[in-house]
Amino acid sequence: MSESRGLRSWLTTTDHKRIGLLYFWTAFAFFLIGGLEALVIRAQLARPESHLVTADTYNQLFTMHGTTMVFLALMPLGAAFFNFIVPLQIGARDVVFPRLNAFSYWVFVLGGVFMNASWFLPGHPAPDGGWFGYATLTERQFSPGPNIDFWVLGLQILGIASLAAGFNFIVTILNLRAPGMRLKRLPVFSWMTLVTSFLIITAFPVITVALVFLMFDRVFGTAFYLPAGGGDPVLWQHLFWVFGHPEVYILILPAMGIVSEVLPVFSRKPLFGYTVIVYSGVLIGFMGWGVWSHHMFSVGLGPIADSVFSLTTMLIAIPTGVKIFNWIATMWGGSLRLTTAMNFAIGFIALFTIGGLSGITHASPPADLQQTDTYYVVAHFHYVLFGGTIMGLFAGIYYWWPKMTGRLLSERLGQVHFWLTFIGMNLTFGPMHLIGLHGMPRRIYTYTSDLGVDRMNLWSSIGALVLGVGMLLFIYNVWRTRRHGAAAGPNPWRGATLEWATTSPPPPHNFDVIPTVRSRMPLWDPHPPPQEPSPGPVHVPPGSWWPLVSAIGLPVMALAPLVHLWWVALVGAAIILFGVYRWAYEPFEV
Amino acid sequence: MSHGASAHSTSMGLDSRKMAFWAFIGSECLLFGTLISTYLIYQGRSVSGPTPGEILNIPVTTVSTFDLLMSSLWMVLALAAVQRGDMKWAKIWLLGVAIGGLIFLGFQVYEFASFVHEGLTLRTNLFGATFFVLTGTHGAHVTVGVLWMVTLWVRAVQGKLGPEHAITVEIAGLYWHFVDVVWIVIFTMVYLLHK
Numbered sequence: 001m002s003e004s005r006g007l008r009s010w011l012t013t014t015d016h017k018r019i020g021l022l023y024f025w026t027a028f029a030f031f032l033i034g035g036l037e038a039l040v041i042r043a044q045l046a047r048p049e050s051h052l053v054t055a056d057t058y059n060q061l062f063t064m065h066g067t068t069m070v071f072l073a074l075m076p077l078g079a080a081f082f083n084f085i086v087p088l089q090i091g092a093r094d095v096v097f098p099r100l101n102a103f104s105y106w107v108f109v110l111g112g113v114f115m116n117a118s119w120f121l122p123g124h125p126a127p128d129g130g131w132f133g134y135a136t137l138t139e140r141q142f143s144p145g146p147n148i149d150f151w152v153l154g155l156q157i158l159g160i161a162s163l164a165a166g167f168n169f170i171v172t173i174l175n176l177r178a179p180g181m182r183l184k185r186l187p188v189f190s191w192m193t194l195v196t197s198f199l200i201i202t203a204f205p206v207i208t209v210a211l212v213f214l215m216f217d218r219v220f221g222t223a224f225y226l227p228a229g230g231g232d233p234v235l236w237q238h239l240f241w242v243f244g245h246p247e248v249y250i251l252i253l254p255a256m257g258i259v260s261e262v263l264p265v266f267s268r269k270p271l272f273g274y275t276v277i278v279y280s281g282v283l284i285g286f287m288g289w290g291v292w293s294h295h296m297f298s299v300g301l302g303p304i305a306d307s308v309f310s311l312t313t314m315l316i317a318i319p320t321g322v323k324i325f326n327w328i329a330t331m332w333g334g335s336l337r338l339t340t341a342m343n344f345a346i347g348f349i350a351l352f353t354i355g356g357l358s359g360i361t362h363a364s365p366p367a368d369l370q371q372t373d374t375y376y377v378v379a380h381f382h383y384v385l386f387g388g389t390i391m392g393l394f395a396g397i398y399y400w401w402p403k404m405t406g407r408l409l410s411e412r413l414g415q416v417h418f419w420l421t422f423i424g425m426n427l428t429f430g431p432m433h434l435i436g437l438h439g440m441p442r443r444i445y446t447y448t449s450d451l452g453v454d455r456m457n458l459w460s461s462i463g464a465l466v467l468g469v470g471m472l473l474f475i476y477n478v479w480r481t482r483r484h485g486a487a488a489g490p491n492p493w494r495g496a497t498l499e500w501a502t503t504s505p506p507p508p509h510n511f512d513v514i515p516t517v518r519s520r521m522p523l524w525d526p527h528p529p530p531q532e533p534s535p536g537p538v539h540v541p542p543g544s545w546w547p548l549v550s551a552i553g554l555p556v557m558a559l560a561p562l563v564h565l566w567w568v569a570l571v572g573a574a575i576i577l578f579g580v581y582r583w584a585y586e587p588f589e590v
Numbered sequence: 591m592s593h594g595a596s597a598h599s600t601s602m603g604l605d606s607r608k609m610a611f612w613a614f615i616g617s618e619c620l621l622f623g624t625l626i627s628t629y630l631i632y633q634g635r636s637v638s639g640p641t642p643g644e645i646l647n648i649p650v651t652t653v654s655t656f657d658l659l660m661s662s663l664w665m666v667l668a669l670a671a672v673q674r675g676d677m678k679w680a681k682i683w684l685l686g687v688a689i690g691g692l693i694f695l696g697f698q699v700y701e702f703a704s705f706v707h708e709g710l711t712l713r714t715n716l717f718g719a720t721f722f723v724l725t726g727t728h729g730a731h732v733t734v735g736v737l738w739m740v741t742l743w744v745r746a747v748q749g750k751l752g753p754e755h756a757i758t759v760e761i762a763g764l765y766w767h768f769v770d771v772v773w774i775v776i777f778t779m780v781y782l783l784h785k
Contacts, residue, residue, distance in 0.1 A: 096606045096610070097606075097610065163617060166613075166617075167610045167613050167614055167617075168610070170609075170610070170613050171606050171609045171610045171613065174601060174602050174609065175600040175601050175602050175604070175606045175609060176600070176601065176606075177601040181601075201613055201614075201616065201617040202616070202617065202620050203620075204617075205617050205618070205620040205621035205624065206620055206621075206624050208621065209621060209624040209625055209628070210624070212723065213628070213723070216712065216719065216723060220712050220713065221712070221713045222712050222713060222718075222719035222723075223713075223715075223716060223719060224628075224716075224719055224720075229637060229715065229716060230632070230635045230636055230637045230715065230716045231632070231716060232631075232632075235628065235631065239624065239628075581741075
């Protein structure tokens with residue numbers, strides 16, 4: 001790239017490290033928005049019969065909290081690390097299709113902005129049908145406003161971003177590995193990125209078709225999910241959860257990959273059972289496709305379907321349990337360094353295990369029928385997605401921050417952040433198990449005192465506040481580190497994988513010489529292979545405007561059903577076509 | 591197309607663009623799989639007519655199916671011509687594929703128009719909704735394929751397509767054959783085995 005500073009360089013960048021940073025900051029902003037929505041929810045539920053927000057606003061808050069956290073915060077935070085770390089870990093100069101990578105990012109931003117723009121329109125018609133969007137509630141008859149349209153269209157846009165990234169990372173990991181890096185030497189984080197990418201490219205087409213059906217019902221008057229026309233709302237549930245359960249693993253596998261990197265480095269021991277951990281991840285990827293109906297036990301699918309899905313759900317706990325034992329065995333007898341990253345990784349194991357165990361309790365249909373739609377389920381999946389994914393992501397943030405920025409985050413502030421998060425998380429979601437077992441239903445904007453859950457709800461809300469304080473501390477830590485953070489050097493943690501073999505932050509071309517690999521942990525190799533001398537300057541691809549231009553066409557197309565002007569869709573399609581042709585025929589040498 | 595993806599030797603020994611395209615085809619299988627499954631699940635569940643048996647015109651669609659199958663053959667010939675550097679025949683066959691695709695789309699426009707005329711629209715019943723969304727999605731794929739073929743043909747006419755670009759033609763061919771295979775499944779499931 002001719003210039004390396006300024007707005008233009010960021011709008012046209014195809015450098016995986018810059019795109020990784022863009023992903024990080026954008027996803028972190030959405031994470032704060034989703035967190036703010038959660039805080040309002042907890043403020044509303046802090047006491048019984050509260051009227052802080054109306055029931056309608058509450059519906060919007062929990063819908064957008066869930067949708068934002070899943071699609072705009074956790075998935076793209078994982079993608080930030082896919083982008084920044086995976087090419088470095090496998091010893092590549094970039095991803096295989098740098099412009100497609102930029103396209104993924106821009107589509108993600110525009111899709112997120114598109115959906116959240118609904119907050120700012122007259123009457124703020126933000127989506128309000130839950131992140132699961134069950135038909136027939138989401139049909140035009142029961143949701144006449146544009147709220148659900150924003151959701152349906154926004155998710156279709158976001159799906160395209162995920163699909164494009166999925167293809168890119170599959171080929172990058174399979175095809176751009178450094179010499180000697182066989183698949184059985186691939187770092188676990190890159191392995192989990194590969195499995196996640198396969199899940200993305202197979203699960204997202206299903207939700208896309210489900211959303212297209214819903215869009216046709218709402219816009220063109222079909223009856224895909226309308227019983228009056230012979231349609232079946234249960235079809236939506238099947239299609240949503242056929243996507244939705246692999247999606248759960250799309251969210252957790254990257255975090256499992258991160259802790260598999262962090263635990264060995266801070267235990268000064270190789271990962272225990274590398275092969276078994278990798279195979280377990282692959283097995284989870286396959287088995288994740290066979291458990292979706294456990295989200296639907298209350299539909300009444302019949303004893304055979306219930307038994308089969310109950311069994312598969314219990315079975316999928318096995319590879320997950322295998323991983324947990326392997327992580328513990330990795331720490332066993334190691335010389336542990338309890339850095340913030342390590343604390344978050346250990347916190348991940350503890351909390352994810354709790355979430356996994358409560359998950360097994362509703363693998364049994366009779367038990368699930370008591371728990372479904374109560375706060376017990378909310379407790380369960382927050383232990384998995386907060387206790388699991390977010391703790392894992394923070395382990396990754398503290399671990400890789402020095403690589404991404406060249407400076408170490410403050411350990412002192414980090415430790416306080418960890419403990420506030422760990423305590424706040426348990427205080428928020430722990431009581432929800434009991435609140436749920438007392439019978440408090442999910443997605444209802446308030447409750448009465450006779451349920452006997454007043455005090456537990458108050459504790460839960462206090463816990464959310466603690467989490468908020470912890471987050472402010474993290475933001476301060478990041479802010480402070482810009483100027484005052486200690487310089488990291490290439491390998492501050494004495495890590496073993498290739499991202500630590502280059503400077504922090506790495507140069508645009510990553511490595512002066514592509515390293516040759518002879519073992520699973522090249523930087524711990526007692527006899528590293530001789531590296532070739534530097535061949536001189538390395539060609540770095542220039543930036544490109546066309547990924548951004550092509551991406552802009554998508555939200556323009558999505559405007560058409562909202563404004564009921566069909567030529568708008570043609571304008572959007574024309575922008576995409578123009579962008580793609582310029583993209584295809586611009587000179588761009590990788 | 592950028593040439594960078596295959597410029598360096600790859601870990602798996604397979605061109606990166608081709609590998610990405612195979613992954614894309616795998617993804618598309620799930621897309622069409624979901625559409626076809628929905629069609630089959632909803633078969634016979636329309637609460638009013640017209641039904642498939644009353645309205646599907648198998649002889650006419652057999653002709654358009656034959657046309658699409660032939661276009662796949664021309665695609666094979668186009669790729670072979672590009673690979674051996676015979677650009678005269680490459681241009682002929684590429685244009686042939688595009689025209690074959692256009693003929694198929696013409697048949698589909700005729701079919702859709704006559705169905706609407708006979709009283710079957712998206713909104714008429716479940717058959718209409720599932721049929722139009724499924725075959726319409728396939729038609730959209732054929733349209734993209736036709737644009738692709740015309741683009742390759744224009745490049746060939748401009749003298750910018752040679753044997754060194756055979757891989758781009760091969761990938762376009764993968765797409766075309768895939769769309770063709772999907773149609774064979776649709777033709778069998780929707781037309782020949784209708785209830």
